[in-house]
Amino acid sequence: TSTAPLTGYIPAHLPIFVCFRLxxxxxxxxxxxxxxxxxxxxxxxxxxCDRLKLEKKxxxxxxxxPGVAETLREAITMSAQxxxxxxxxxxxxxxxxxxxxxxxxxRGFKETAFLYAISSAGLxxxxxxxxxxxxxxxxxxxxxPDLENRKAWQWGGCGDNLKYANKFVKDFLGKRSNKDLRxxxxxxxxxxxxxxxxxxxxxxxKCHGVSGSCTIRTCWRQxxxxxxVGKQLKQRYETSVKVGSSTNEQAPPLLQLNEQxxxxxxxxxxxxxxxxxxxxxxxxxTAARKCYKDKxxxxxxxxxxxxxxxxxxxxxxxCQVRWCCYVECKQCTQREEVxxxxx
Amino acid sequence: MAGxxxxxxxxxKLVIVGVILLLFQAFAxxxxxLIAPSPTTAVHxxxxxxxxxxxxxxEAKWFMPWGPNQCDKIRSFDEASAKMIExxxxxxxxxxxxxxxxxxxxxxxxxVILQFDIAFKMYNQIEDGAMVTVDVGVAYxxxxxxxxxxxxxxxxxxxLNCNFTTSKTFENEGRYYECDLLPFMEVGSVAHKYYLLxxxxxxxxxxxxxxxxxxxxxxxxxxxxxxxxxxxVWFAMKTFLTPSILIIMIWYWRRITxxxxxxxxLEKVIFALGISMTFxxxxxxxxxxxxxxxxxxxxxDIRQGIFYSMLLSFWIIxxxxxxxxxxxxxxxSVYWKQVGPIVFxxxxxxxxxxxxxxxxxxxxxxxxxxxxxxxxxxxxxxxVAGICACLYFLFLCFMVFQVFRNIxxxxxxxxxxxxxxxxxxxxLIFSWKEFTLCACPSIFVQVNExxxxxxxxxxxxxxxxxxxxxxxxxxxxxxIMFLYAPSHKRYGDDQSRDAAANSGEDIQLxxxxxxxxxxxxxxxxxxxxxxx
Numbered sequence: 049t050s051t052a053p054l055t056g057y058i059p060a061h062l063p064i065f066v067c068f069r070l071x072x073x074x075x076x077x078x079x080x081x082x083x084x085x086x087x088x089x090x091x092x093x094x095x096x097c098d099r100l101k102l103e104k105k106x107x108x109x110x111x112x113x114p115g116v117a118e119t120l121r122e123a124i125t126m127s128a129q130x131x132x133x134x135x136x137x138x139x140x141x142x143x144x145x146x147x148x149x150x151x152x153x154x155r156g157f158k159e160t161a162f163l164y165a166i167s168s169a170g171l172x173x174x175x176x177x178x179x180x181x182x183x184x185x186x187x188x189x190x191x192x193p194d195l196e197n198r199k200a201w202q203w204g205g206c207g208d209n210l211k212y213a214n215k216f217v218k219d220f221l222g223k224r225s226n227k228d229l230r231x232x233x234x235x236x237x238x239x240x241x242x243x244x245x246x247x248x249x250x251x252x253x254k255c256h257g258v259s260g261s262c263t264i265r266t267c268w269r270q271x272x273x274x275x276x277v278g279k280q281l282k283q284r285y286e287t288s289v290k291v292g293s294s295t296n297e298q299a300p301p302l303l304q305l306n307e308q309x310x311x312x313x314x315x316x317x318x319x320x321x322x323x324x325x326x327x328x329x330x331x332x333x334t335a336a337r338k339c340y341k342d343k344x345x346x347x348x349x350x351x352x353x354x355x356x357x358x359x360x361x362x363x364x365x366x367c368q369v370r371w372c373c374y375v376e377c378k379q380c381t382q383r384e385e386v387x388x389x390x391x
Numbered sequence: 392m393a394g395x396x397x398x399x400x401x402x403x404k405l406v407i408v409g410v411i412l413l414l415f416q417a418f419a420x421x422x423x424x425l426i427a428p429s430p431t432t433a434v435h436x437x438x439x440x441x442x443x444x445x446x447x448x449x450e451a452k453w454f455m456p457w458g459p460n461q462c463d464k465i466r467s468f469d470e471a472s473a474k475m476i477e478x479x480x481x482x483x484x485x486x487x488x489x490x491x492x493x494x495x496x497x498x499x500x501x502x503v504i505l506q507f508d509i510a511f512k513m514y515n516q517i518e519d520g521a522m523v524t525v526d527v528g529v530a531y532x533x534x535x536x537x538x539x540x541x542x543x544x545x546x547x548x549x550x551l552n553c554n555f556t557t558s559k560t561f562e563n564e565g566r567y568y569e570c571d572l573l574p575f576m577e578v579g580s581v582a583h584k585y586y587l588l589x590x591x592x593x594x595x596x597x598x599x600x601x602x603x604x605x606x607x608x609x610x611x612x613x614x615x616x617x618x619x620x621x622x623x624v625w626f627a628m629k630t631f632l633t634p635s636i637l638i639i640m641i642w643y644w645r646r647i648t649x650x651x652x653x654x655x656x657l658e659k660v661i662f663a664l665g666i667s668m669t670f671x672x673x674x675x676x677x678x679x680x681x682x683x684x685x686x687x688x689x690x691x692d693i694r695q696g697i698f699y700s701m702l703l704s705f706w707i708i709x710x711x712x713x714x715x716x717x718x719x720x721x722x723x724s725v726y727w728k729q730v731g732p733i734v735f736x737x738x739x740x741x742x743x744x745x746x747x748x749x750x751x752x753x754x755x756x757x758x759x760x761x762x763x764x765x766x767x768x769x770x771x772x773x774x775v776a777g778i779c780a781c782l783y784f785l786f787l788c789f790m791v792f793q794v795f796r797n798i799x800x801x802x803x804x805x806x807x808x809x810x811x812x813x814x815x816x817x818x819l820i821f822s823w824k825e826f827t828l829c830a831c832p833s834i835f836v837q838v839n840e841x842x843x844x845x846x847x848x849x850x851x852x853x854x855x856x857x858x859x860x861x862x863x864x865x866x867x868x869x870x871i872m873f874l875y876a877p878s879h880k881r882y883g884d885d886q887s888r889d890a891a892a893n894s895g896e897d898i899q900l901x902x903x904x905x906x907x908x909x910x911x912x913x914x915x916x917x918x919x920x921x922x923x
Contacts, residue, residue, distance in 0.1 A: 177437060180437040180489075181439060182490050205428070208433075258695050258696065264431070268433035364514070370478045370594045371607045
């Protein structure tokens, strides 16, 4: 745990972004383990769990079920992709390259808040999905020992996977006894992620009574696509509320802390974000970033102006596609202007 | 001529009977609410994408999504295109149930709903009226090691009803369409422990099969089955109720045969109502635990259909026999106009049910709603049945109105008499209200949370309503058979009393109406009050 000695609290809250050196583009190549055939699994997931930078309790939870490690990785990929999608027009484009991310997580920016929220949301989403894919050994009905489980399932079915996912994530990210403001804010933002997932649950029903009438109806809860969650979190990022003051670094008493953190569904941040214009600890700057003229070039390039390049682009067109795995397109050549920020 | 028990019973006894019935009713609700779990469970399944590597295989091979001998999986279709895998080689595999669990005959039925996650792509949009063709097979086994045995295999078409809520621009690529649920499979018995579904979406450009269905990201299924606990409670209830109704039925019929006159129409109808109730009650479902009877679902529908049409006929005849006009009734043929719509309506529903659940006996993937012709046909049946229901309702309302008019018309000549009768009609209306009040919440309540927390207890509202309403109908039939059975109190002298009490106009009626005529306790009581 490289960052743990420095700050003391980050790894616990953010296993997701801390544990992998993840760029978002190559997440699958990081772990060659997944190409191993499952027969040899046995304890193979132990290795995977050990490779992740997890806390003791988290490692235990990871080892308990072979599906957890895989789900964690999927959650990271999903959150990272969504983050990059949501921030594609912003100065900070969610670069998750190791050093930048670690530094970012140590601070209390709006962006940090977003990262915390989307990672917890992503984990819940991925966990619910893993449950329904049968990837997890223990999903619902997990409280009781095996025999009781079977009885519970036969008697009354098991609770929905959503409830389990929520419980798991709450457990996994855990409550920390850290008394300082930032830990509280991070916790709050993590919970916002969970709440957004919860609020985005849709109830769908099916009637199957006599002749298909609605005398008997079964309803189930269904998660919205993760894109929706990302969109909502982005909105909350924009309305993020600043709390406390970053100048007062000494931990104030707990009572005061609770007063400082409003009961809100908004994301919270402690300090103002840097401009992200120039290369810094937190980002590589916006030099050479592609931008859209008349749309965000002025904002992204921080007033440094942009280069215009005119080039021929070949784009696929008049495609013939199948639902899976086959696209045959003509190549159409177009002249296109590409705008990049000046350094 | 004998009056019914309800007329010869003292008020005190009536109240006692009422209270006992109410207690049983409360008990029926409590059995469902406190003992039984929720009636059904919905389980989510996400299909695993397997790759069928060997081409032109002879025997069917089954692909397992997890566990030992699992298939070669791909995570996403991007991976598939990189590996040059074709659409025809991708198999969506779903194992029911999830790991570490097993299905049981107590689950009674299983229905599966299909949902596609389709991402929006500018150059690969869902075409209007797109049909998706699925090549689906379902297999079962009863232990975790043996081979899979095929249960059914079919090519099915389903209409994709999807819409994209945001604007169709490049920026929104990758967002999902919102698609309607597709009915997928319905099995009337769960005789095996493990089920495996293998779904393919074959592409044939020439025949336009599965072309223009967008970019499918995932296939999700929702499996619904009845909960084992609920089934047990339900069976217990049925097993308890069958003899109760049977005994009262025998007792009722014995009383009728003891009389010197042949039974009148209303008595026969009440008896028929008892028979149809018993028909529902008989717990033949016990056999579904041991035998693989897939027709149980259809059989249940038929039984319910018979009971409800019997009940509706009973109400009409009950009203008709209380019409105080001079017409001679007491024949079933008189009521053909009112009973006709009931019979025709239920016949329509029966045909519809046969088309849906009947065909599902041979092909569990069949759905009448899948094809346009089928949908129109189904809608036609349902609309005709609806029209019949409206007609029936109009007739019934008209009859109730007539009854009231007649009563008020005769009030001047027979003040006390009409009062007594009106009480009966009020009883009828009460039972109507009871019906509507109890039938509506059963639909309404399920919209809300399935359970309430009440202190430490969790009350399963849905289950409570199912057992409550089932209990209610049983009690209703029980009460009617008990209260309208001929009384043999004062067997000899009531003929003269009737004659003495009624005016000449009503003597005609006594030949047809056995139970309302004659001074009842209530009438006597109200009469006394009037005197005072």
